[in-house]
Amino acid sequence: MARWVVVGGGAAGCVVAARLAARPETEVLLIESGHRFDAEPPAPGTDLGPYLTDPTRILPTEVVRRPGRPPEPYLQGHGLGGSSLVNGSIVTGVDPGGHALPLEEPWAHGPLSTALLAADPLARPVRLVRRNRRRVTVSDAYLDDAPPSLTVVVDEPVRRIRMHGRRAVGVEFAGGTCDADAVVVCAGALRTPALLLQSGISVPGLGEHLQDHPAFTLTVRLADGVAEPTVPTISAAATHDGYQVLPVEHLTAPGYGAVMVGLTRVFSQGRVTVDAAGTPVVELGQLADERDRVALAVGVEAAIALLSSSPFAATVERVFVDAAGTGVEHLVGRPERLRDWVVERAGGHYHVAGSCRDGVVTDAGRVRGYEGLFVADASVLPGVPPVDPYLEVVRQAERLVTDFSVI
């Protein structure tokens, strides 16, 4: 009987645990640091905002976006399902299959998506990881029918991987330790390299090459009476060469929405290290590369032009370029000011990836130079994908797990 431990029950961890548990002569222990959630969403399809502000679903994480900036909170899902508990769950690209997630068309478009679909020839409806309008997490899709050889433990952060020489032999958590023939780390692109470093794993490049999609938010005040509270929060996207325009129908303030502009081709890189207490120290290095700064400014300028086009006239009353209420006119016709403003105030899409790529693991997901130690989450993607990292992570986990072996 082979005993596997999977650390982290997120997009990759649930897939790996379910597929390993289906093998004969195999026992799997999946250890997740957050809770298990059974509750129904607050309103079908419109759960994004409430979930993103629910501290029980968010893993407390800080990042430094750009050198010299103070650390700021960064969103990552926490609990069985990982970031699929809180993500937009939107799929904009072609779906090549290779996963067990249910996808459905948006059941309606709100006023911003309707205007985008009319105004931008590249705008298309997205698909949502949902069934009958309800969010389906990766845990729902993969663990609900898992065999009894899978044991799931929640509310238990793994502190360290136990090593015997260069072989992983188990993990250590607050409640004790457990033995394993092999360990798969799926704690996400920020925690996975941190946990490996904290466990004394030393591989060139570990924690380097971290990427995310930088994004700038244009906040819009909707015209009186056009807001539709029960449409999906995001239901359409316009994907251009280098950037994507995403209308967001609901914000926490009623009567407001947003148009987000995110990069789809990212050159900048950051890194993850750990401090003496083992806490991840994350430098995102966002927009460090001049090509990213130029592309984001181009995308924001284009989105501002779109918002002043006729399909948006009856929908959008006012456009703001920060949360303090600065009107878009502050930037219109001033390309240099716009570029500095966008670089200074850009946030991101929370799509971290790539921090264990480039030789840290073999093509089969095994940590190079070590035995019985694997990684299968967003940290082994070869950088942040152009769009939809969620599906990419799930498909990659499905592919990698087929080659995992304790020998």
Ligand SMILES: Cc1cc2nc3c(=O)[nH]c(=O)nc-3n(C[C@H](O)[C@H](O)[C@H](O)COP(=O)(O)OP(=O)(O)OC[C@H]3O[C@@H](n4cnc5c(N)ncnc54)[C@H](O)[C@@H]3O)c2cc1C
């Ligand atoms: C706010 C937000 C919106 C997003 N929107 C979209 C979208 O619309 N479309 C899309 O394609 N992608 C989206 N994503 C990205 C997508 O969800 C991620 O790319 C994907 O979930 C990454 O999978 P993962 O397995 O690497 O990490 P995660 O899914 O984050 O899972 C990591 C898991 O490990 C657990 N963990 C961490 N440390 C430990 C430890 N020490 N011990 C035990 N467990 C631990 C965490 O609690 C978590 O459950 C979004 C992400 C976020 C955060």
